[in-house]
Amino acid sequence: MPSNSSEFAQRIPADIRCAQDYEIAAQGTMSEASYAYVAGGTGQDLSVAANLAAFAKWSVYPRVLRDVKEGHTRVQLGAQTLAHPILLAPVAFQKLAHPLAEIATAHAAQAMESCIVCSTLATSPLEEVAAAAGSEKWFQLYFQTKREDTLQLLRRAEAAGFRAIVVTLDASIQVASMRALKAGFRMPEDCLAVNLPQLEQQKVELSAGASRIFQGMMLAAPTWSDLTWLMSQTSLPVWVKGVMHPEDARALQAAGVAGIVVSNHGGRSLDGAPASLSVLPAIRALVGQDFPLLLDGGIRSGTDVFKAIALGANAVLIGRLQMYALSVAGALGVAHMIKLLCEELEICMALAGCATLADIDANALLPHL
Numbered sequence: 001m002p003s004n005s006s007e008f009a010q011r012i013p014a015d016i017r018c019a020q021d022y023e024i025a026a027q028g029t030m031s032e033a034s035y036a037y038v039a040g041g042t043g044q045d046l047s048v049a050a051n052l053a054a055f056a057k058w059s060v061y062p063r064v065l066r067d068v069k070e071g072h073t074r075v076q077l078g079a080q081t082l083a084h085p086i087l088l089a090p091v092a093f094q095k096l097a098h099p100l101a102e103i104a105t106a107h108a109a110q111a112m113e114s115c116i117v118c119s120t121l122a123t124s125p126l127e128e129v130a131a132a133a134g135s136e137k138w139f140q141l142y143f144q145t146k147r148e149d150t151l152q153l154l155r156r157a158e159a160a161g162f163r164a165i166v167v168t169l170d171a172s173i174q175v176a177s178m179r180a181l182k183a184g185f186r187m188p189e190d191c192l193a194v195n196l197p198q199l200e201q202q203k204v205e206l207s208a209g210a211s212r213i214f215q216g217m218m219l220a221a222p223t224w225s226d227l228t229w230l231m232s233q234t235s236l237p238v239w240v241k242g243v244m245h246p247e248d249a250r251a252l253q254a255a256g257v258a259g260i261v262v263s264n265h266g267g268r269s270l271d272g273a274p275a276s277l278s279v280l281p282a283i284r285a286l287v288g289q290d291f292p293l294l295l296d297g298g299i300r301s302g303t304d305v306f307k308a309i310a311l312g313a314n315a316v317l318i319g320r321l322q323m324y325a326l327s328v329a330g331a332l333g334v335a336h337m338i339k340l341l342c343e344e345l346e347i348c349m350a351l352a353g354c355a356t357l358a359d360i361d362a363n364a365l366l367p368h369l
């Protein structure tokens with residue numbers, strides 16, 4: 001990291017004591033409209049609320065006299081071993097939060113031995129994000145209208161050294177956030193999705209509703225043949241993000257994807273979709289114990305990470321907290337947020353008598369009635 005980088009001028013505010021404190025602190029560092037854009041979901045924010053509420057429905061059993069002295073949080077994801085199960089979700093337009101945007105996030109991921117998943121809609125060139133990240137870096141791909149454009153992104157990601165492709169399939173229609181619209185949010189002129197080939201694609205406009213769906217936006221939406229085609233084009237592992245139905249998960253497993261991210265896009269796509277945590281056990285039951293599953297949506301603490309693992313995830317992705325921490329203290333903030341989550345997870349594991357992630361299962365949880 002360059003030692004004169006402005007991110008080093010930033011300090012972690014003294015009142016940040018847990019990862020979720022970044023959510024409150026970000027309300028003082030982001031404009032009201034930008035905060036609304038990041039925090040909001042679609043429609044009535046039903047799925048945003050569901051994601052958060054799903055974690056509160058479970059308690060963790062404390063256990064006694066268990067020997068956890070050899071404890072660790074290492075996790076195997078495909079060919080990769082990560083020091084802990086906390087990855088950074090693809091989050092678009094990070095310049096909204098900090099001038100160093102995805103580059104700062106990538107530095108933080110490297111410092112904390114996390115894995116960054118760089119969004120197709122990053123505001124920094126993907127090659128620079130890859131260079132700033134450590135060896136653990138994945139690229140999130142949105143299918144483009146033209147296959148040649150999708151292929152170009154794929155080839156650039158491969159050349160930049162990303163180790164996996166995460167195809168997001170749950171956002172074929174860009175649904176505007178009511179909260180962002182009501183707050184008067186407009187994407188700043190300099191917040192461009194610089195990795196897309198055409199300038200007009202790089203600018204994002206928020207509109208209240210799309211007038212043409214089936215013969216409009218959905219004309220360009222990917223189908224099974226596009227996924228099969230994509231998988232035939234790369235030797236990198238292809239994960240699929242945005243899967244909520246157990247039958248979709250089973251079919252994707254049969255199609256040979258490397259793993260699945262159980263996600264409702266943080267409540268930013270289909271409003272009224274269930275909480276991602278609530279569909280996780282059924283998906284795990286159908287795909288079996290050995291198939292890699294990640295979960296995101298609503299994780300705000302290390303105890304939430306524990307609950308996700310207990311209900312079937314191998315690891316989790318963090319979305320909004322990443323943007324909040326980035327806006328409060330740049331790379332330092334994101335690294336600190338990951339550190340806090342790791343500490344919270346380790347505390348929870350130790351008190352629940354789990355020495356490794358493999359020791360965490362549904363028996364560790366008690367549902368609230």
Ligand code: FNR
Pocket residue numbers: 037038039051089090091092119120121140168241263264265266267268296297298299317318319320321323
């Ligand atoms: C996202 N998310 C997202 N997902 C994706 O696949 N590609 C993307 O470009 C984006 N962009 C994006 C922007 C913003 C501002 C947010 C908040 C989210 C969804 C993200 O990867 C993840 O699924 C959710 O954010 C997880 O929920 P939490 O952790 O935010 O509750």
